[in-house]
Amino acid sequence: MMMKQILLSLFGVLFALQTQAQHKISGTVSDAAGRPLSGAAVSVKESPTFGTVTDAKGHYELSLPDGTYRISVSFVGYDPSEKNVIVDTQSRKLDFLLSERTTMIDQVVVTATRTPKLLKDVPIVTRVISDADIKRVDATHIGDLLQTELPGIEFSYSMNQQVSLNMSGFGGNSVLFLVDGERLAGETLDNIDYSRLSMGNVERIEIVKGAGSSLYGSNAIGGVVNIISRESQEPWSVNLNGRYGAHNEQRYGGSVGFNQGRFNSMTNVQYTSIDAIDLSKGTDNAEVGDYSTIYGASTLNVRERLVFTAADGLRFTARAGYFFRERDASGSIKERYRSFSGGLKGNYAITEADDLELSYAFDQYDKSDYLIPNSRDVRDYSNVQNTLRTIYNHTFADKHILSVGGDYLHDYLMSYQFSDNGSHTQHTADAFAQFDWNPHRRFNLIAGLRFDYFPEARLSHLSPKLGVMYKADDCSLRASYAGGFRAPTLKEMYMDFYMGNIFMIYGNPELKAETSHNFSLSAEYMKGRHNFTVTWFYNLVDNRITTAWNQELAGQVYTNMAPLQVAGAETNATGKYPCGLSWRVSYAYTREMIEKGQPLLSSTRPHTATAHLAYDKAWKNYGLSLALTGRYLSGVTCDVYTALTSYEETVRQTYPGYTIWKLSLVQHLWQGVDLTLAVDNLFNYRPDYYYSNSPTTTGTTCSVGLSLNLEQFFKSK
Amino acid sequence: MNRKQTGMLLSGVTLLLSLAACNGIFEGIYDEPTSETENEYGFIHVDEGSRTGRIYIDATDYTEWHYVDMQGKQVTTTPVDEAAPENWDFAVHRYDTKTNGAAVWESAASDFTSLPSPASVPSEAFVHDEWTTDRITVDMSQMMDGVILYADDYWNPCLSRWLDVDTSTMPPIYTLSAKVYLLRLGDGTYAALRLTNFMNDAAVKGFMTIDYLYPVE
Numbered sequence: 001m002m003m004k005q006i007l008l009s010l011f012g013v014l015f016a017l018q019t020q021a022q023h024k025i026s027g028t029v030s031d032a033a034g035r036p037l038s039g040a041a042v043s044v045k046e047s048p049t050f051g052t053v054t055d056a057k058g059h060y061e062l063s064l065p066d067g068t069y070r071i072s073v074s075f076v077g078y079d080p081s082e083k084n085v086i087v088d089t090q091s092r093k094l095d096f097l098l099s100e101r102t103t104m105i106d107q108v109v110v111t112a113t114r115t116p117k118l119l120k121d122v123p124i125v126t127r128v129i130s131d132a133d134i135k136r137v138d139a140t141h142i143g144d145l146l147q148t149e150l151p152g153i154e155f156s157y158s159m160n161q162q163v164s165l166n167m168s169g170f171g172g173n174s175v176l177f178l179v180d181g182e183r184l185a186g187e188t189l190d191n192i193d194y195s196r197l198s199m200g201n202v203e204r205i206e207i208v209k210g211a212g213s214s215l216y217g218s219n220a221i222g223g224v225v226n227i228i229s230r231e232s233q234e235p236w237s238v239n240l241n242g243r244y245g246a247h248n249e250q251r252y253g254g255s256v257g258f259n260q261g262r263f264n265s266m267t268n269v270q271y272t273s274i275d276a277i278d279l280s281k282g283t284d285n286a287e288v289g290d291y292s293t294i295y296g297a298s299t300l301n302v303r304e305r306l307v308f309t310a311a312d313g314l315r316f317t318a319r320a321g322y323f324f325r326e327r328d329a330s331g332s333i334k335e336r337y338r339s340f341s342g343g344l345k346g347n348y349a350i351t352e353a354d355d356l357e358l359s360y361a362f363d364q365y366d367k368s369d370y371l372i373p374n375s376r377d378v379r380d381y382s383n384v385q386n387t388l389r390t391i392y393n394h395t396f397a398d399k400h401i402l403s404v405g406g407d408y409l410h411d412y413l414m415s416y417q418f419s420d421n422g423s424h425t426q427h428t429a430d431a432f433a434q435f436d437w438n439p440h441r442r443f444n445l446i447a448g449l450r451f452d453y454f455p456e457a458r459l460s461h462l463s464p465k466l467g468v469m470y471k472a473d474d475c476s477l478r479a480s481y482a483g484g485f486r487a488p489t490l491k492e493m494y495m496d497f498y499m500g501n502i503f504m505i506y507g508n509p510e511l512k513a514e515t516s517h518n519f520s521l522s523a524e525y526m527k528g529r530h531n532f533t534v535t536w537f538y539n540l541v542d543n544r545i546t547t548a549w550n551q552e553l554a555g556q557v558y559t560n561m562a563p564l565q566v567a568g569a570e571t572n573a574t575g576k577y578p579c580g581l582s583w584r585v586s587y588a589y590t591r592e593m594i595e596k597g598q599p600l601l602s603s604t605r606p607h608t609a610t611a612h613l614a615y616d617k618a619w620k621n622y623g624l625s626l627a628l629t630g631r632y633l634s635g636v637t638c639d640v641y642t643a644l645t646s647y648e649e650t651v652r653q654t655y656p657g658y659t660i661w662k663l664s665l666v667q668h669l670w671q672g673v674d675l676t677l678a679v680d681n682l683f684n685y686r687p688d689y690y691y692s693n694s695p696t697t698t699g700t701t702c703s704v705g706l707s708l709n710l711e712q713f714f715k716s717k
Numbered sequence: 718m719n720r721k722q723t724g725m726l727l728s729g730v731t732l733l734l735s736l737a738a739c740n741g742i743f744e745g746i747y748d749e750p751t752s753e754t755e756n757e758y759g760f761i762h763v764d765e766g767s768r769t770g771r772i773y774i775d776a777t778d779y780t781e782w783h784y785v786d787m788q789g790k791q792v793t794t795t796p797v798d799e800a801a802p803e804n805w806d807f808a809v810h811r812y813d814t815k816t817n818g819a820a821v822w823e824s825a826a827s828d829f830t831s832l833p834s835p836a837s838v839p840s841e842a843f844v845h846d847e848w849t850t851d852r853i854t855v856d857m858s859q860m861m862d863g864v865i866l867y868a869d870d871y872w873n874p875c876l877s878r879w880l881d882v883d884t885s886t887m888p889p890i891y892t893l894s895a896k897v898y899l900l901r902l903g904d905g906t907y908a909a910l911r912l913t914n915f916m917n918d919a920a921v922k923g924f925m926t927i928d929y930l931y932p933v934e
Contacts, residue, residue: 293890331892333920340742364741369920373893378918379747386739412740416919423740 024091026061029054029073032099032618032625034671034712038233040075040098045082056235057715073098076106079578097618099580110181111206111226112467113436113446114215115393115401123444123469124480125522125535127572129205131230136614136627138243138664138676138705140251140272142177142197142205142227148629148662150207151608152570152588155194156693160329161295162189168209169539169566169592169604170222174486174514176212178226180319182343185385186365187491193337193365196323198301200253201268203230210537211484211518214448214465217407217430221484221516221541229305232257232266238710243676245703249274264307273298276328279690281698289690297327313349318342326370334370336377339363353395361387380416382423385409401436413490417497417505424490426456434465444469454487459513461485476524484516492545492558504555505547512560516541531574539566565593566604580617586610599639599650603693605657607634623668628682630661655691659683672712676705750918759792769829769930771913776809777923780855784808787908787931797855797868806902807876809925810853812915814876818903820845821875826897828911829930835899835907843901844875876900879912891915891922899933907933 029040036058043051044062046069054060062071064087071094074080078098085094108116112124119126129149139145143155143163158164165172172191177184184192205227212220237257244250253270277294303321310316323339345359367381391405407430414423434448448465467480488511495507522535543560550557568590576582587609594600614627635657639650664678680701687694762771774783774792784793784805793802797810807816820843826832849872856866876898883890893912900908909930917924 330890332914332916364743366741366747368747371914371916371918371920373914373916373926374918376748376918377746378750378920379744380919382741384739384741410739414740421919425739 022063027095028058029096045070123467127207151586174222176220176224182361185363185383198270200270211482213463213484214450218487232259241707243705246701262309268303270301300324315347317345336368339365359389382414384412399438403434406431419496442471478522482518486514506557508558512543533572535570583613603638605633605636625666632659672709674707760790772927774925782808812880815871822899846871846873
């Protein structure tokens with residue numbers, strides 16, 4: 001009898017619900033720039049069974065009985081949003097704008113392990129610069145961006161205004177730059193051509209400081225910077241953008257993307273140009289610095305990336321690229337730099353636990369001089385790298401990952417720095433294995449070993465790595481050891497160059513590889529809207545390769561140098577609040593120690609810091625992002641040889657510190673239209689003397705930029 | 718994956734691999750260094766009809782003078798500290814010049830056709846050589862240490878303006894004047910010279926290409 005009553009009551013309730021009027025709530029979920037977010041979860045707090053997800057246009061629809069509800073929307077990488085709604089006699093429209101999350105704890109990264117892993121689960125400290133950060137900085141190439149975002153990074157000039165990197169005490173040839181995991185050919189004075197790395201169509205940049213040789217081999221002594229390209233998310237997309245700034249700086253870019261069926265394509269073009277900068281302008285000082293004019297230059301960057309999903313679990317990626325840079329080195333010569341690149345990659349998920357990647361990459365980097373007097377363009381440098389790679393991953397018990405792989409590189413170099421503009425070739429090969437062990441949700445250990453073989457230099461090298469992480473509720477502790485190495489390059493082994501008809505520089509085929517031991521400890525604390533990280537690191541680098549004067553040969557010869565120790569610490573604190581305000585402060589301390597009695601020639605600045613304060617707000621048809629970013633570099637005193645042909649005496653040289661601030665305002669004027677206004681060097685800093693590591697600013701400058709996302713013009717909001 | 722897709726993919730792979738020569742691609746977009754400028758020096762073009770021609774000198778060596786005999790169409794190279802040949806009109810050392818008792822006037826003309834008649838140029842406008850002790854560089858090996866060794870020699874300040882080398886910045890900025898210089902030679906005849914290039918095709922500086930008109934009537 002009791003049971004019968006209960007059943008009747010239940011039927012009664014159900015009947016009442018059925019007959020109760022239901023009304024529709026609908027709307028779109030989009031990001032701060034008004035782009036629809038597909039796949040966002042929409043849930044009803046009071047009644048979890050009524051949840052849904054947004055469609056490809058970011059649209060959702062719910063049918064709810066009369067009442068008051070709290071609707072919640074969440075999407076990976078964005079802060080969730082909630083709104084109250086009263087459902088009564090009519091249908092309601094309820095739109096959501098989600099702000100990108102700055103802590104990025106659910107960001108997937110690949111650089112530290114070569115397998116996709118959540119940032120919060122990676123046992124090696126990885127710093128990510130997001131798409132939103134790149135947009136805010138409005139950087140043209142990677143140098144602008146890294147300096148703004150990270151402390152401990154400085155791009156300055158070496159001889160002949162060639163760009164030179166210092167990252168936490170390591171130079172350009174000790175930091176490995178990758179684009180989607182692939183190396184770049186070519187170098188000038190030990191640095192790759194950073195202007196090849198334009199920021200158009202970059203999804204994110206991952207930076208892993210410390211030795212990464214166990215996964216990437218030679219050159220990853222000081223760190224790895226991996227630029228990850230964006231795939232097209234929309235069925236079709238067209239972006240056009242332009243920027244105009246001081247010294248007639250112009251940047252025009254565009255991209256065309258489509259995502260149809262099994263094909264996903266993204267084509268990206270960027271052109272930049274800037275006039276020569278007269279550093280003495282506005283001063284009555286003829287000798288303003290180490291140089292008085294910064295050369296004018298222009299660049300063209302074209303890239304295509306096509307992804308073809310042949311079957312479930314089988315993906316092919318083809319890419320091709322062309323780069324051209326021209327620098328007005330003098331009235332008689334235009335220096336030209338070109339690269340041609342291409343690649344094909346296949347990813348095959350054999351089973352749920354096994355996947356295989358096979359890739360081939362081609363990269364050629366040429367230098368030529370266009371001689372204006374006789375209109376001839378003669379090439380005097382060409383580096384061609386053909387690379388084959390494979391990596392296989394097997395997952396045990398859904399959580400432990402074994403990765404094994406190998407690479408082969410054919411490296412060809414023709415250079416004006418070789419006898420009779422000759423060429424040299426080397427073949428290198430390696431094999432590696434890594435085990436990612438996750439025995440407990442709070443504990444992770446990663447161990448790797450790589451064997452590299454360089455027959456030309458007659459050397460082989462083993463690079464180990466060990467990283468552990470312990471996660472408490474709000475806190476993560478990481479510790480790692482990694483061995484790094486850098487094999488002598490073809491240039492360092494075979495150079496035979498009469499430098500400016502002044503003295504000879506000789507290569508040395510007997511060079512040993514540079515080796516390093518890197519130790520790192522870090523603690524990360526995350527609570528609510530704040531994140532705080534502190535990292536300590538220590539590097540011991542031996543057999544550093546550099547040139548030294550040889551009295552016998554009356555020239556410079558490549559030689560292995562005495563050990564160097566680089567130690568330091570970095571802290572990073574961020575905060576982000578629902579009102580739209582966010583901030584970040586990062587500070588790095590770097591100290592280089594050389595053997596007693598040896599001169600410290602490096603001009604690594606001991607204290608550096610970056611900061612930003614931003615306010616982002618979006619309304620239905622208008623949004624704005626206001627950001628103040630700054631960087632501080634302390635002064636540094638180092639030793640400089642008094643003579644090039646004798647390393648007996650040094651003098652002390654001090655380079656002054658400086659602080660530079662930038663204010664930028666991005667306005668989302670209408671759907672798909674962004675207007676950027678920026679004031680650079682806000683407080684009009686100008687160096688008293690332009691050293692090669694001084695900023696090449698001539699004071700406060702302004703720029704204006706416009707970006708149009710045409711596909712959004714055709715979307716209803 | 719159907720047959721068509723596989724075919725497309727394989728063609729793509731073949732295309733890519735065939736493109737990717739181990740020693741690089743698109744070599745043809747560059748100019749080859751020409752044999753004219755690599756192997757031949759001296760009076761490399763002589764047009765008797767128009768009395769014009771081209772002189773090409775390898776002046777890369779700091780320790781040599783290259784003496785040019787306009788009448789005999791000869792270039793003679795001797796070490797800086799040795800005597801000049803019997804017949805010569807002007808000489809080149811790197812970008813420096815001297816003359817055999819001649820005097821030089823810098824015209825505003827950039828080609829021989831617009832050069833004014835020598836008779837219309839006042840005699841006092843011509844510049845004679847001067848004795849120098851800090852112009853003719855013979856040893857640059859210690860330049861980076863601030864030590865440069867010079868030879869004591871004559872130097873013509875006017876003709877040497879054909880190339881301006883601004884060393885206030887590193888690397889120096891080289892600017893060709895592109896002007897025609899009129900030489901009043903010791904025998905009273907006139908020669909017109911124009912420096913058209915100071916580099917070879919590989920952009921090595923010190924290879925001097927000089928166009929001439931001789932005698933100027």
